[in-house]
Amino acid sequence: MSAQDSTSVDGVPAKVRERHAELGQDLDDHSYRYYLGSPVITDDEYDRLMLELRALEDDHPSLITPDSPTQKVGAPISNEFAAVEHLERMQSLDNAFDDEQLAAWGQRVTAEVPVEAYLCELKIDGLAVDLVYERGRLVRAATRGDGRVGEEITLNVRTIETIPVQLDESVHPAPELLEVRGEVFLPVQAFEELNARLVEEGKAAFRNPRNAAAGSLRQKDPRITATRPLRMLVHGVGAHRGATFTHQSQSYELLASWGLPVSDRTSVVNSLDEVRAYIAHYAEHRHDPAYEIDGVVVKLDDVSLQRRLGSTSRAPRWAIAYKYPPEEVTTTLLDIKVGVGRTGRVTPYAVMEPVQVAGSEVEFATLHNASEVARKGVLIGDTVVLRKAGDVIPEVVAPVVHKRTGAEHPFVMPEKCPECGATLGQQKEGDVDLRCPNTRYCKGQLRERLAFIAGRKALDIEALGYVAATALTQPLEPVDPPMRDEGDLFGFTVEQLLPIRTLVLDPDTTEPKTDPKTGEPKVVTFFANQKGEAKKTVQKLFDQLEEVKQRPLWRVLVALSIRHVGPRAAEDLARHFRSMDAIAAASEEELVAVDGVGPTIAHSITEWFAVEWHREIVEKWRAAGVRMEEEGADDGPRLLDGLTLVVTGSLEAYSRDGAKEAVQNLGGKVTGSVSKKTDFVVAGASPGSKYDKAAKLGIPILDEGGFTVLLRQGPEAASLLRVNPAVPEAE
Incomplete structure (x- = not known):
């Protein structure tokens, strides 16, 4: 009798027990995917696996346990954040805030061990997470907690696309046990998009990407976490059996071979001077990575030297974090004004005493909505903390309360639209945001929609920038605007453009920019030169307008500014329906059936196409030659369907x-x-x-x-x- 056919204590053949465990894992995985709305097998296939599992348990009742899929009711999955103890303690890092402190650490280390190489890596401003794999399978994920005990967040971590549930064994076999440490983060661009969406939905915005990542991971419903584009980079190994490496950098190569996400910005160097060069480089290129960093972590690369140095009660002696100075400054909040966006939402923004932060002079900052102003407790006249990271729009973080003089006063949300004078109101009961209801004729909304149409996420019309969008929708008198709604995008003539004069507005605040020579609002003749002839950019604009008529359907769909319909949803819709007419005719039930489209998006689409002037935009664009179908839409299945x-x-x-x-x-x-x-x-x-x-x-x-x-x-x-x-x- 072979080893595989031998029986266990309960008399169950090993082969049967292994198949039972495999079926249990597979069915749990499929139930989880089904709950998140992304099943990978059909209901019939699921039922066949369940029948096989039941048959095994009927023949061998000792296999039945409370956690078997046959014993579970199909209730919603949720996280309860149970306390779990890490296999090895997760430590903190000691910090160095200047070169003197870094040099002191280097001297202490080299006085005790012969250092040949340091490993430098970026210190991600994220949330520390501990993953445990058994025989290549993810069995647990937890927050750092106090270093010994964290909160279990396995179900939420499984929604993160870059974290494998099963390690890839195509290069190296998976170890029996592997505890992995890393940082979960939200990319900066995704953070901005998430905050914009939350504010659009009347919810509180996150203060920074780290808070957003933490809040996303601690959702009790994993389906919410699944909508947040979280990422993870691993940077260490805890307890392990069956994994062998002699250097930290070698461990990263092993982790990468198993499919775990590791940074491509690590560097092994031979001296502290090279460490300093790495630190200096990323001080200058702090915003090159897609994620926020707050410093550099320096480690000894040789694991045997790490063991010799050991740790203090809280931190390893063989590593240190060099912290960059924060990108926050204080300034005076001079005023709070409001601007109108492309969906009619009226947003407060701060007007401040100009201040240098993150390498640029900042005068304006976002405040999201009136509720956010109240929540942050800022008053006009306050000294405020201002935060800016790279190209992200600056944000007022909080007031410096102890500096108040008593002359400060609260912000009052206006009752009228700052662009067209329409009375502001809630779009639906319970909305936090106020909106301008004059959707079609509000020049501010049209200007913002036109600028969005020209952006890279939509039709990508390089020659149609923000100044041109202002000129086409809000020319200074006595010229009539060439565009009264988006339907006119392909209908204006050169003759209409030449006499236009326009204000130059700041795209973040819609405030007029100032002419440095006169101190007055800056006015330009955008389309004509001093002789009254068309500039070269005019022909470029018309050439590009002709080119974009052949943009793929999903870009056209995004350009319509349907609320909640971004590029990803538009691609899914275009791929599924293959024509604008089919999307417009689809019911909410048919729209929700599309992968990546939920009830909110489906309702927005049906609501948008129910408006007559919206449908007129589509027809005007169609008449102008804009493509309204996917290529080969009438030809049946496409060449690469399913690949x-x-x-x-x-x-x-x-x-x-x-x-x-x-x-x-x-x-x-x-x-x-x-x-x-x-x-x-x-x-x-x-x-x-x-x-x-x-x-x-x-x-x-x-x-x-x-x-x-x-x-x-x-x-x-x-x-x-x-x-x-x-x-x-x-x-």
């Missing part, structure tokens, strides 16, 4: 976005990581680790010529070209 591709390296004939659009237009999907579910990898020059992983998994790799064949002839023809070429080098 998943990864594009890596540089292609000569395609930008990364262009390659993605080409695949999506044919029904395929482009993802950012290689897995066993990837159908093809397209490799250009210098493809990197994705190429290596595809080769090890045996996934077909196509060069640019093969990619062209795939797009023109389909997967069968491309499969004949599967030669997994040598890695192409960049010229």
